[in-house]
Amino acid sequence: EAGVAQSPRYKIIEKRQSVAFWCNPISGHATLYWYQQILGQGPKLLIQFQNNGVVDDSQLPKDRFSAERLKGVDSTLKIQPAKLEDSAVYLCASSLTGQRYGYTFGSGTRLTVV
């Protein structure tokens, strides 16, 4: 099966600029996650979607981060305006609801804010 697709792979922006990331999950996976992985740390959940609804966004900095999954398939994560501390790899993952085998990560987008 095709994996979780993410784009772009790399992005360099200046602070206060805006940036958007895109994710296309594995076909049929109703649950989609966005994680932030800062260098040297484990992935931190930003937001979790079930189809096009938000299940958990408790750790999403809502003053600058937003995400949507309008049709319940692909998703976009936006940062506006970016801060230096947003430099990280943004990982998208997807799973079947109640999947018993963990879930699959995309390759991630490495964001550098200068």
Next chain:
Amino acid sequence: GENVEQHPSTLSVQEGDSAVIKCTYSDSASNYFPWYKQELGKRPQLIIDIRSNVGEKKDQRIAVTLNKTAKHFSLHITETQPEDSAVYFCAATLEGGYQKVTFGTGTKLQVIP
């Protein structure tokens, strides 16, 4: 919410030796514990998992043990090889429905040839 602690943060072993990584979790309701391997610049990949109804699971050179009472679980890699060098993350979750996975902070394993 769930909190997962992982130790050590770095681990160096000689090729052929064993490596052990330990994790503790806080939420006694968690019942599924996956382990991920992340090679430099690559995505995390699931390597083994264990559910709370078993105490140990093996897959060739890797094994995971779970102590529900103490709320800790461990990854054991035997006969380590250079290609085992990577960052390993443990995680804990309540499986089923809207599973939310909490990751540990990671262990950087270096296998010295």
